[in-house]
Amino acid sequence: MKHADGRELQEEGVVGLARVARLVDERIDESRHAAGRERLLLALAKQRRRSTGRTLIMVAAAVSLLTVITVAVEHRPGRLEYRVAGTVATDGDWIDVAPSGGPASMRFSDGSELDLGPGSRGRVAEVTGDGARVVLGAGILQARVVHRPRARWAVTAGPYTVEVTGTAFDVGWSAASEELELSLHDGSVIVRGPSLPDGLRVAAGQRLVARAGTGEAQLSLLLTAQPSLAPSARDAGLGAEGPAQVHPAMRPLPTWSEMLADGNFRGVLEAAETRGVDATLSRGSLPDVVALADAARYVHERGLARRGLLAERSRFTGSAEAHAAAFVLGSMADDGGARDDAIRWYDTYLAESPRGPFAAEALGRKLVALVESGDTAGARSVSREYLRRFPHGAHADYARDHMPEP
Amino acid sequence: MASVPEFSADRPFSRLRVVAPGEPRDEDDATLVAAVRANEPGAAGRMWDRYASLVHRILRRILGPTDVEDAVQDAFLRLFRDLGSLREPSALRSFLIGITLHVAKSELRRRRARRWLLLSDDVVIDESDAPAADGHHEPRAAVLRLYAMLDRISDERRTVFVLRFVEGLDLAELSAMLDCSLATTKRRVADAARRVHVLAAADPLLAPYLEARP
Numbered sequence: 287m288k289h290a291d292g293r294e295l296q297e298e299g300v301v302g303l304a305r306v307a308r309l310v311d312e313r314i315d316e317s318r319h320a321a322g323r324e325r326l327l328l329a330l331a332k333q334r335r336r337s338t339g340r341t342l343i344m345v346a347a348a349v350s351l352l353t354v355i356t357v358a359v360e361h362r363p364g365r366l367e368y369r370v371a372g373t374v375a376t377d378g379d380w381i382d383v384a385p386s387g388g389p390a391s392m393r394f395s396d397g398s399e400l401d402l403g404p405g406s407r408g409r410v411a412e413v414t415g416d417g418a419r420v421v422l423g424a425g426i427l428q429a430r431v432v433h434r435p436r437a438r439w440a441v442t443a444g445p446y447t448v449e450v451t452g453t454a455f456d457v458g459w460s461a462a463s464e465e466l467e468l469s470l471h472d473g474s475v476i477v478r479g480p481s482l483p484d485g486l487r488v489a490a491g492q493r494l495v496a497r498a499g500t501g502e503a504q505l506s507l508l509l510t511a512q513p514s515l516a517p518s519a520r521d522a523g524l525g526a527e528g529p530a531q532v533h534p535a536m537r538p539l540p541t542w543s544e545m546l547a548d549g550n551f552r553g554v555l556e557a558a559e560t561r562g563v564d565a566t567l568s569r570g571s572l573p574d575v576v577a578l579a580d581a582a583r584y585v586h587e588r589g590l591a592r593r594g595l596l597a598e599r600s601r602f603t604g605s606a607e608a609h610a611a612a613f614v615l616g617s618m619a620d621d622g623g624a625r626d627d628a629i630r631w632y633d634t635y636l637a638e639s640p641r642g643p644f645a646a647e648a649l650g651r652k653l654v655a656l657v658e659s660g661d662t663a664g665a666r667s668v669s670r671e672y673l674r675r676f677p678h679g680a681h682a683d684y685a686r687d688h689m690p691e692p
Numbered sequence: 693m694a695s696v697p698e699f700s701a702d703r704p705f706s707r708l709r710v711v712a713p714g715e716p717r718d719e720d721d722a723t724l725v726a727a728v729r730a731n732e733p734g735a736a737g738r739m740w741d742r743y744a745s746l747v748h749r750i751l752r753r754i755l756g757p758t759d760v761e762d763a764v765q766d767a768f769l770r771l772f773r774d775l776g777s778l779r780e781p782s783a784l785r786s787f788l789i790g791i792t793l794h795v796a797k798s799e800l801r802r803r804r805a806r807r808w809l810l811l812s813d814d815v816v817i818d819e820s821d822a823p824a825a826d827g828h829h830e831p832r833a834a835v836l837r838l839y840a841m842l843d844r845i846s847d848e849r850r851t852v853f854v855l856r857f858v859e860g861l862d863l864a865e866l867s868a869m870l871d872c873s874l875a876t877t878k879r880r881v882a883d884a885a886r887r888v889h890v891l892a893a894a895d896p897l898l899a900p901y902l903e904a905r906p
Binding site: 297299300301302303304305306307308309310313314318319322323325326327329330385403404405426456458467469621641643646647650651653654676677678679680681682683684687 | 720731732734736737740741744745748749752753756757761764765768769772779780782783785786834835838839853854857858860862863864865867868869873874881882885888889892893898901902
């Protein structure tokens with residue numbers, strides 16, 4: 287106790303109490319994360335739509351090119367009908383949505399809805415009794431296609447075609463970069479195009495980014511991952527040759543990463559002990575080593591956490607996880623009062639990831655460590671660098687306080 | 693539509709790369725902010741993917757073991773509404789944390805008003821469930837007790853306690869978040885610690901944790 291009023295003792299005491307607060311499960315599970323994402327995007331779309339309405343009232347008289355249209359387009363027997371509503375300009379069959387407003391909505395008589403985003407361009411190229419073919423010239427299209435037994439829908443974007451039977455998805459197309467981005471929220475679609483001539487099935491919870499110029503296609507998992515693909519995604523981090531099809535029945539046990547996400551830190555440590563901690567650190571996959579290191583950190587097994595982080599760095603050199611491990615090692619050293627070690631790790635992180643997600647924090651914490659270790663010259667130098675790089679960062683005021691007097 | 697083969701190790705798509713969920717794109721905060729401002733396809737979703745966990749965690753830690761999904765949505769909607777006022781896009785994280793703290797305080801005020809109107813507490817604890825602070829049991833009762841105790845202190849002290857001692861923000865970060873000087877931040881930290889310590893010390897369920905060490 288350094289102060290007569292017991293300030294330090296009280297602060298040390300509440301650190302123990304804070305551990306109780308950390309027992310609150312703060313992690314957002316995958317399904318809630320995905321649901322929250324959907325809810326947010328929907329709310330933003332509604333806001334834009336309302337904004338469009340307001341904007342329309344103000345500018346409609348002045349902007350002659352933009353027209354609010356609500357037209358029935360198809361009335362042929364046996365075919366779907368659709369209406370387009372929104373602030374749009376038409377150019378032949380093409381519908382151009384005002385960039386500053388909300389989306390234009392195409393509502394079909396079977397209940398399907400396709401929204402063209404602000405600044406987007408599209409057209410309905412073909413309508414049948416079972417669906418339609420819509421061309422996305424540029425921008426984003428949000429689709430909610432009602433599933434019916436014979437439904438046949440397609441969205442064409444550049445050289446890519448997204449074939450749909452019943453689903454909800456967002457598709458974006460940049461004509462300039464020839465990049466397609468597809469996010470599946472429900473159902474499944476088949477995408478055909480450069481490097482995908484036989485078609486690629488994209489399922490709910492997946493995102494596809496495809497570049498026509500290079501033929502690259504990158505399939506990642508949204509947060510509501512398909513069970514059959516989750517192991518493949520994990521394997522990808524291990525340098526697997528290619529994705530493998532895995533039946534859901536083959537993964538009855540949660541992975542360490544899943545246990546970690548569930549807050550089951552002890553479960554991860556017990557699993558590692560069963561497998562062998564040394565074996566895990568020397569031969570385990572990157573996700574498992576990361577999970578073990580994090581679980582050890584969360585239960586304050588600092589020695590094991592440090593070994594895990596060092597294993598990330600030595601075995602997976604160059605990976606994002608290895609870079610981040612340097613920052614975490616610095617923070618741990620900092621917390622343990624080993625300021626020189628902390629500074630060395632922060633420097634390592636900053637050298638490896640000068641624009642990484644922890645760059646501002648690493649530089650700011652390095653500054654604090656220098657100040658607390660009495661290195662005035664070093665602190666001034668880092669203050670200068672911090673203010674140059676992060677003038678509005680969290681440590682900016684602190685850095686100003688430690689700049690030389692003018 | 694023709695049948696399409698599923699993924700197979702025997703038939704990999706030669707240029708297809710499967711990546712783990714949450715794998716960071718080569719996109720820093722400034723780029724992401726620019727993308728959102730330009731209404732780029734998918735940018736809003738990427739913002740959510742990057743920061744939903746952070747916002748969720750801060751709100752849970754401040755508000756306690758309760759449903760915070762509405763508050764998370766509120767924080768993000770405010771972020772998108774106010775993003776135009778963010779002068780330094782690389783400061784997105786701090787900007788968003790500031791918004792999140794504002795949302796948390798609003799929610800605390802709302803709950804306090806509701807409790808006052810309903811004349812009842814949100815949290816009821818059965819002390820017979822209280823375990824010892826030995827780390828071998830799930831101290832659910834202690835968690836509930838802690839947040840019931842935090843309901844008795846000011847929102848400002850509660851926020852400072854959580855950010856400093858639970859989230860582990862250093863004093864410089866905390867002073868930026870609270871928008872006050874380092875000296876003032878130190879005083880506020882000491883004040884929050886003192887108040888929390890006094891209340892916890894008087895609570896038989898929480899007092900043992902004051903002695904616990906990591």
